[in-house]
Amino acid sequence: MGDKTRTQPGAAGRAATADRPSAIRNVVLVGHSGSGKTTLVEALALAAGAINRPGRVEDGTTLSDYDEIEQSRQRSVQLSLVPVEWDGIKINILDTPGYADFVGELRAGLRAADAALFVVSASDGVDGSTRMVWDECAAVGMPRAIVVTHLEAARADFDEMTAICARTFGGEDPDAVLPLYLPLHGEAGGDGHAPVVGLIGLLSQRIFDYSNGERAEQPPDPEHLPLIEEARNRLIEGIIAESEDETLMDRYLAGEDIDVKTLVGDLERAVARGSFHPVLAAAPAADGARYGLGTVELLELIAGGFPTPPERELPAVTTPDGKPRPALECDPAGPLAAEVVKTFSDPYVGRISLVRIFSGTLRPDETVHVSGHGLEDRGHEDHDVDERVGALSMPFGKQQRILPSGIAGDLVCAAKLGRAETGDTLSSKDDPLLMEPWLMPDPLLPVAVQAHSKQDEDRLSQGLSRLVAEDPTTRLEQNPDTRQVVLWCLGEAHMSVVLERLRGRYGVQVDAVPHRVALRETFGVASNGHGRHVKQSGGHGQYAICDIEVEPLPPGSGIEFVDRVVGGAVPRQFIPSVEKGVRAQAARGIAAGYPLVDIRVTLVDGKAHSVDSSDAAFQAAGALALREAAASVRIDLLEPVSEVQVMVADEYVGQVMSDLSGRRGRVVGTDQSGPGRTLVKAEIPEMEIGRYAVDLRSLSHGTGRFSRAYARHEPMPAQVASKIRETAGAGA
Structure with missing residues (x-):
């Protein structure tokens, strides 16, 4: 890490492998969209010798973002794995999408990795969503480092960005976020901008010059020494503060020159346990060059400073029925415990599962137990x-x-696991296990879909089931009230990708239609109804008459049916027929076509014919009586109301509460939820939050999160109900 000379890269086209867990590093790249993660992955693969030219493997296809959807959108939309080898260490690089709609892919990458590399653009800074992921990693003790990209931008300033990272990520200890290298600037051009042509190693006190397309090491020039001294002293103090050797600080303050190897060892241990977060710089290689700026230094940090799989605590396991099991160890000879972190389809192979092996060894053609999830x-x-x-x-x-x-600690792809889905546990069939699941974001943006044609309708169910098997951040709902097929997604971009995959991968064309909310109807006041169904058309006729009383009940009561007939006016065998007709009409609705609820219907009188009365006739009479009872009184429309909890940064609380009020919401309270975060609790009609997942993200600059839970149905305001009835009437 700064004291090494050029390392021999691996051979292009050869699969990176490892024979022991300690020779594996699993690192996930985190950063906002456009920060340069995918470009960095390609630069690292080129420097490590995994590829011979930027972004391309030997068959000419792209290394990253090779999915057709990613190529058309020029944006990462899914987790991808790029394995490289450096100094005998296999490095599994997990590239994640930066756009908030694909946070599920990010969560999967965090689950599969043992350390996180935060990619920050020198020209764009640190956004709110990146800060939130940093806090999530800190909460679970995941080691983290920072790499600054886009140093070629005219307004890029590495020193300023390092200071921003220290304030943003360092919290109460900004000296835990310090650079290992300083940028070496070349001669300024006509625009006054001096390009970064190399790095100055603070610990090694050496210059690493990339100006000629290769990495050349040389001693610093005299003018560099004052700059090195100040930054180097601060770095050494930061490393010593994290050292397990309590005598080191006293020796350093006494003027002892601490050996560089000692400092590097303490630095690597501090990085591996997540207490120190180095900042580096990187840029892609120039045309024809092997090494991009900082790629060797970054590979050295990952190989030497990031933890090995055995150094990380493994997820808890139980038996499939929930009985506790001893903690796992990352041992190839241990019991098999692996997890599907991503599921995708290959047009030739079929379903492929990307698997993180936490314990044991996974072998092809063996039978495993699938538990989940x-x-x-x-x-x-x-x-x-x-x-x-x-x-x-x-x-x-x-x-x-x-x-x-595949051995413990590694990531592999397993083919033909037809039942396994993302989040499932793979274990021995003789010793089945279930791993504690990771946190999956809840999809909160609904899109109702319908088949475009009869041919699509035949394939719709199978296509949707395969789609949700791949992506646990989608939810498929067959709504019995609205009779709609609803896909719940994380946002508009996620929705667009899901529908595009449905069409391109599974050949199912669907049309998005307006999402309907499950409304209800109820009586506003008590009423009476008379149902007369009398017909004579030769032979047996139809004869049934019934009189009912209807009264409203408290919310949630459903429909009660009471028999208060005296004297046998309605024969006993036909009373259930009246109830059946009433309930059938209630299910169809009486005003705007929504189910009728929360009423008591009392059968008080009626008439029958000894020959012409029948079950069907009294069902019809019951329905007619209910419709007549509704004709002369106020019928209220009931809308579902959700309990909503919004977690938002303190600076956006006012805007969020104002927005909720504008949605006919009632704010019922706020709670402080950690430093700089507030939980806003409200009750909001579901009709007003169909797009709230999108609107909140815009309102809070990507920092807001919310959850929703059905609370109850309650009467809709008259002016809103009037519009609903007009729409229902026009549709009829």
Whole structure:
């Protein structure tokens, strides 16, 4: 980490492998959209010798963002794995989308990784969503480092960005966020901008010059020494403060020159345990060059400073029925415990599962137990089955390089697991386990879909089920009240990608239609109804007469039916027929076509005919009586109301509360929820929050999150109800 000379890269086209967990590093790249994560992945792969030219594997396809949707949008929309090898260490680089709609892919990457590399653009700074992910990583003790990109931008300032990172990420300890290198600037051009052509190693006190397209090491010039001294002293003090050697600070303050190897060792240990967060700089290689600025230094940090899989605590496990099991260890000889972190489809191979192996060894063609995963409410059924693993491979762009096995700590792709979905646990069929699930974001943006044609209708169900199996951040709902098929997504971009995948991958064309909210109707006041169904058309006729009383009940009461007939005016065998007719009419609605609820219907009188009365006739009479009772009184429309909790940065609380009020919401309280965060609690009609997932993100600059839960149905304001009735009438 700054004291090494150029390292020999691996051979392009050869799959990176590891024979022991300690030779593996799993790192996830985190950063906002446009920060340069994918470009950085390609630069690291080029520097490590995994590819021969920027962004391309040997078959000419792209290394990252090779999915057709990603290419058309020029944006990462899914988690991708790029394995490289450096100094005998296999580095699994997990590239994640930066756009908030694809936070589910980010969460999967965090689950699969042992350390996080935060990618920050020198020209754009740190956004709110990146700060939130940093806090999430801090909460679980995940080691983190920072790399600054886009140093070529005219307004890029590495020193200023390092200071911003120290304030933003360092919290109460800004000296835990310090640079390991300083940028070396070349001669300024006509615009006055001096490009970064190399790095100054603070610990090694060496210059690493990239100006000629290669990495050349040399001693610093005299003018660099004052700059190095100030930053180096601060870095050494920061490292010593994290050292486990309590004598080191006293020796340093006494004027002892601490050995660089000692400092590097303490630095690597501090980084691995997540107490120190180095800042580096990186840029892609120039045309024809092997090394991009800072790529060697970054690979050295990952290989030397990031933790090995055995150094990280593994997720808790139980038996599938919930009984506790001893904690796992990252041991290839231990019990098999692996987790599907991503599921995707290959047009030739079929379903492929990206698997993180936490314990044991996974082998092709063996039978494993699939357990999971507590997301039945999203259309993902729980699994408790045995399946045979197909071929194991390592992804590299579109290629799948065959592997003989996968060991604890590694990431592999497993083919032909037809039942396994994202989040499921793979274990031995003789010793089944279930891993504690990771946090999945709740999809809160609904889109109602319908098949575009009869041919699409035949394939719709299968296509949707495969789609939600791949993406646990979607939820499939067959709404019995509105009779709509609803896909719940994380945002508009997520929705667009989901529908595009449905069309392109599964050949199902759907049309998005307005999402309907499940309204209800009820009587505003008591009323009476007379139902007369009398017809004579030759042979047996139809004869049934009934009189009912209807009165409203408290919310949530449903429909009560009471028999108060005396003297046998309605024969006993036909009283259930009247009730059946009343309930059928209530289900169809009486004013705007929404189900009728919260009423008591009392049958008080009626008439029958000894020959012409029948079950069907009294059903019809019951329905007619209910419609007549509704004709002369006020019928209220009831709308569902949700309890909403909004977590937002303090500076946006006022805007959020004002927006909620504008949605006919009632703010019921606020609570402080950690430093700089407020939880706003409100009750809002569901009709007003269909797009709230999108609007809140805009309102809070990406920092707001919310949850919703059904509370009750309550009467809709008269002016809103009037518009609903007009729409229903026009539709009829």
